[in-house]
Amino acid sequence: AVGGASRRFAGGLSLVAGAMVLWLLHSSRSPSTYSVIIDAGSTGTRLHVFRFDEWTSHVVNIAGAAQVYEVAEPGLLSFAGN
Numbered sequence: 329a330v331g332g333a334s335r336r337f338a339g340g341l342s343l344v345a346g347a348m349v350l351w352l353l354h355s356s357r358s359p360s361t362y363s364v365i366i367d368a369g370s371t372g373t374r375l376h377v378f379r380f381d382e383w384t385s386h387v388v389n390i391a392g393a394a395q396v397y398e399v400a401e402p403g404l405l406s407f408a409g410n
Contacts, residue, residue: 333407334407337400340400341375341400344375345364345366345375345377348375348396348398349364359381359382359383360381360382360388361379361380361382362377362380363378363380364376365377365378369403370403370405372399372400372401373399373404374398374400375396375398375400376395376397
């Protein structure tokens, strides 16, 4: 099917992003706001998740880090022929 690989890739990335956001929302102990950034580049797709304190807007650590970062490969360039 035309675009089948890219649809599966996008679906898998959406599933991972959704699962991460649900886990983060469930594990928070104080009021927080989350920001999810999907950087779909030519060599890979990067998912950044940041957590902010609702009262101060400061970045709050997630599992000891300022952000959760995941990379999925291949990037958009590999789907150029679809």
